[in-house]
Amino acid sequence: xxxxxxxxxAAFFAALLLGEWQMxxxxxxxxxxxxxxxxxxxxxxxGTAMGYVFPxxxxxxxxxxxxxxxxxxxxxxxxxxxxxxxxxxxxxxxxMIPVSMGLATVLYTFYPPLIGNPFYYIGVVxxxxxxxxxxxxxxxxxxxxxxxxxxxxxxxxxxxxxxxAYLWAWTSLGAAIExxxxxxxxxxxxxxxxxxxxxxxxxSWTLHAIVYFWLMPAYIAFxxxxxxxxxxxxYSDKMARISFVxxxxxxxxxxxxHLFQDPQVxxxxxxxxxxxxxMVSVPxxxxxxxxxxxVEIVGRLRGGVGPFGxxxxxxxxxxxxxxxxxxxILLGFGGAGGLINMxxxxxxxxxxxxxxxxxxxxxxxxxxxxxxxxLAYDLWPHLTGRALAAGxxxxxxxxxxxxxxIVLTFPWHVVGILGMPRRMxxxxxxxxxxxxxxxxxxxxxxxxxxxxxxxxxxxLVLMQGHRxxxxxLPAFAFARPVHEGGRLPAALNGxxxxxxxxxxxxxxxxxxxxxxxxxxxxxxxxAVPVGERP
Amino acid sequence: xxxxxxxxxxxxxxxWSVGAVVAVALLGAMVAFVWLPRTHAQATLASLWxxxxxxxxxxxxxxxxxxxGPGQRNPTGVIVSATMMGPSEANSIGNGATLAMSCTMCxxxxxxxxxxTPHLAGQPASGTYKQLRDFAxxxxxxxxxxxxxxxxxxxxxxxxxxxYASLERERIDAVEPSDTDTPRLVRNGDPMRAIGACxxxxxxxxxxxxxxxxxxxxxxxxxxxLAAFRDGRRSNDINRQMRNAVQALSDQEIAELSRYxxxx
Numbered sequence: 001x002x003x004x005x006x007x008x009x010a011a012f013f014a015a016l017l018l019g020e021w022q023m024x025x026x027x028x029x030x031x032x033x034x035x036x037x038x039x040x041x042x043x044x045x046x047g048t049a050m051g052y053v054f055p056x057x058x059x060x061x062x063x064x065x066x067x068x069x070x071x072x073x074x075x076x077x078x079x080x081x082x083x084x085x086x087x088x089x090x091x092x093x094x095x096m097i098p099v100s101m102g103l104a105t106v107l108y109t110f111y112p113p114l115i116g117n118p119f120y121y122i123g124v125v126x127x128x129x130x131x132x133x134x135x136x137x138x139x140x141x142x143x144x145x146x147x148x149x150x151x152x153x154x155x156x157x158x159x160x161x162x163x164x165a166y167l168w169a170w171t172s173l174g175a176a177i178e179x180x181x182x183x184x185x186x187x188x189x190x191x192x193x194x195x196x197x198x199x200x201x202x203x204s205w206t207l208h209a210i211v212y213f214w215l216m217p218a219y220i221a222f223x224x225x226x227x228x229x230x231x232x233x234x235y236s237d238k239m240a241r242i243s244f245v246x247x248x249x250x251x252x253x254x255x256x257x258h259l260f261q262d263p264q265v266x267x268x269x270x271x272x273x274x275x276x277x278x279m280v281s282v283p284x285x286x287x288x289x290x291x292x293x294x295v296e297i298v299g300r301l302r303g304g305v306g307p308f309g310x311x312x313x314x315x316x317x318x319x320x321x322x323x324x325x326x327x328x329i330l331l332g333f334g335g336a337g338g339l340i341n342m343x344x345x346x347x348x349x350x351x352x353x354x355x356x357x358x359x360x361x362x363x364x365x366x367x368x369x370x371x372x373x374x375l376a377y378d379l380w381p382h383l384t385g386r387a388l389a390a391g392x393x394x395x396x397x398x399x400x401x402x403x404x405x406i407v408l409t410f411p412w413h414v415v416g417i418l419g420m421p422r423r424m425x426x427x428x429x430x431x432x433x434x435x436x437x438x439x440x441x442x443x444x445x446x447x448x449x450x451x452x453x454x455x456x457x458x459x460l461v462l463m464q465g466h467r468x469x470x471x472x473l474p475a476f477a478f479a480r481p482v483h484e485g486g487r488l489p490a491a492l493n494g495x496x497x498x499x500x501x502x503x504x505x506x507x508x509x510x511x512x513x514x515x516x517x518x519x520x521x522x523x524x525x526x527a528v529p530v531g532e533r534p
Numbered sequence: 535x536x537x538x539x540x541x542x543x544x545x546x547x548x549x550w551s552v553g554a555v556v557a558v559a560l561l562g563a564m565v566a567f568v569w570l571p572r573t574h575a576q577a578t579l580a581s582l583w584x585x586x587x588x589x590x591x592x593x594x595x596x597x598x599x600x601x602x603g604p605g606q607r608n609p610t611g612v613i614v615s616a617t618m619m620g621p622s623e624a625n626s627i628g629n630g631a632t633l634a635m636s637c638t639m640c641x642x643x644x645x646x647x648x649x650x651t652p653h654l655a656g657q658p659a660s661g662t663y664k665q666l667r668d669f670a671x672x673x674x675x676x677x678x679x680x681x682x683x684x685x686x687x688x689x690x691x692x693x694x695x696x697x698y699a700s701l702e703r704e705r706i707d708a709v710e711p712s713d714t715d716t717p718r719l720v721r722n723g724d725p726m727r728a729i730g731a732c733x734x735x736x737x738x739x740x741x742x743x744x745x746x747x748x749x750x751x752x753x754x755x756x757x758x759x760l761a762a763f764r765d766g767r768r769s770n771d772i773n774r775q776m777r778n779a780v781q782a783l784s785d786q787e788i789a790e791l792s793r794y795x796x797x798x
Contacts, residue, residue, distance in 0.1 A: 264591070266590040267566075267570070267589055267591070268563075268567040268591070269591065271570060272559070272562050272566050275566070490538035492547075494540070496541070497547065498551075501552065501555055505559070508559055516593075520593060
C-alpha cells in the first residue's frame, strides 16, 4: 500500500512541477518558448501522470487498505496485487520515455488522428491492465469475505470501494477498445487511416466516468473517514450507499457531452447524454446533504446552536475538517462550471477555452486531490506505524492548496469567457485583444507557485511521518452511522441490479452512435504521426 | 436477507430503480428525438421519422442548399455567371429598342413606369435577361409576362436586356426627403435570424450578376415580390437566397424595406 501511495505522490509531485513550468513559459514573465513542442511534451506528461497514474494508484492503495481495515482480512492474492502494481509502474515508465523524447506529444486525451509512438499507448494499456488486476482482486476479496460471513452486510467502505472498481472496469473499456483496435494498429504501422469520430466516441466512454473514478476515493473519505475523524457519526449509511450506486448507474453512460461540438454524433444523442449528465448531480447533492448533516451533528454536539452557530463550534484545527470544507467549496465552484459545460448552448461559448481548464482543475486538482491529501494523512500512521504529528504543517499545506487552486483557476474562468483558447504553448501578448488578459496568466503562474509550495509541504509531512517515533495506535476504525444495524435491503448490499442498469443504460446511450459510426463508410482520415518530420 | 430476490417485480428497489431510469430515458428521448428537432426545424421536417433520423444523426444524402432536392425542379433554367452577357454591341441595343416597343405599355417609353411595374432602365442586363428566360420557362410564373415572352428568341431576350441596361434611369416621382435612416436590415441584416444585409447584394456598387437595382422601384411591386418570396409564390432565386433572406421577415419589415427602396 505504501508503495502505491509513494509512487502516486512522486508522480503527482513531478507532474505538479511540470504544470508550474507550463504556467511560467506561457506567462509574460519570460520570452516565448523557442520550441512549442517542449510545452506539449510537458502537457502530455502532466496530464498522463495526473489523470491516469496518480489517481489509479491512490484508488488501488486505498482499496487494498479498505480490504484489510474494513473486512479485517488479509488481502487475498498478494502476488497478483504486486503484479498489478509493477504493471502500473512499468506502464508509466514505458509511456513517459517516448513522451520525454518528443515522440508522443498527443496530450493525455490522445486526439486522433494524431498518432504518437506505440510505446506511449502500450504504456497506458499496461497501467490500465494493472488496475484491472486490482478490480478483480477487490471482487475476489469481497467474495471470500462473503463466504466467511454469509448473509452479513458488506461494510460501507468496501461497498463504496467496489463501486469505484466496477465503475473503472466498465469505463476504462472505451479507451482500451480505442487504443487496441484503432490507435495501436496505426501506431504500429499496420494501417494508415483512422476513424477519428469513432475514436472520440470510444474515448468519451472513458472520458467522463474516469472523473468519477478519481472522485471515488474522495467520496469514500467523505463518508467513511470524515465523520469519525472530526468526532461524529455518519448521518445515513443508506444514503451513502444510494449515492455510490447512483454514481455507478449515471456517471458511466454520459460521456458524449464531451463531443458537443464534434459533428459526428447526432444532436438527439447528445441531448440524451446531457440529460443523464444532469442526473449525476443527484448523487452529488445527496453527498453534500449527507456529509453536511454529519458535520452539523458534530457542531451541535459540541454546543453549536442556531442555524449557523454549529459552524463556529466545528473542530477547525482538525486537518480532515479543513479538507472537507475546502473540498466542498471547490466542488461547488467546479460543479457550477460543470453544469454550464453540460448545457449544449452554453458549452458552445466555453468549449476549448481556458474555462474548461479551470473547471477540471477545480474538480480534480481541487475537490479530489485535497481529499487525497486528507486520506493520506489519515492512513499514514496506520501504514507506517508512526505518529504523524505535524498538525500545523498539515493545516498550512491544506490552506495553501485551497488558496493556490482558487488563484490558479478563477482567472482561467474569466478569460475563458473572453475566449482565450486552451492548449496554447504561448500567447502573443502584443496583440491588442490579448494584452489585457496577460495579467491573468501572471496570476495563474503565482497560483501554481503556491500549489508547488503546498505540494512540497505535503511530501515533507509524509516524509516526517516516516521518520517519526513509532507509536501505539488504536485499531483503525471507519465512521459509524448514527443509526447502526437495522435491516438493509438486498439491493443496497450487492451490485447485481446497479451493474445491470449501468450496462443497460450504456447500451442505450452508446449503442446507436457506435454502430452508426462503425457502419458508415469512408469516415477514416489519414493519421498524422507525431514526432516525425512530415 | 439472502432470500430476498432482487430481480423480481415484488422487490420495490428493482421496480422503482428500473422504472425511474426507464422513465428518465424515455422522457429524454422524447425531448431529444421528437420535440426539439421538430421545434428547431419548424415545418421543414416532413414526418416524425424524419425528426428522429435527424436528431440521431442518421446520414442523409448530401444536398447542398444551392441545389433543388430530388423531384424538385430547378429554381431557374439560366446558368448565371459574371460573363453570361458578353459585351453589348450597338446592333444588339438597336434590336432591343425595336423589340421594346411592345413593352412600353407597362414599362414606360424609356423603361420607367408609373404603373407599379418594375423599372427596367439602368437595370443590369443579366438581371433582365434572367427574368425573361424565367418567364418563358415558367420558373417565374406570370399570366401576363409568360405569353408575351414566348415568341422571343434567346438573342431577342439578350438584346432587350442590353437595351434597357443602356438607358439612363429617370425619376418619375419627386422624391420626398426621407425622414428615416437606412433600416438596419439594409445596412447590417439581422445575424441572429440569419438575414444578410440587403445592401450586400442590392447595392448599385455591388454589381452582382442577375441582381436587380432596387432603388426607386414601385413600393407596391417590391412589397408584393418580397411577400411572394416569403410565401413561396416566387421561387426563381438562385440558391434560395431571397427565400432564405425573407422567410423570417414580418409584414411590417417588408413594408418598411419596400418604402425605403421606393423612396430612393
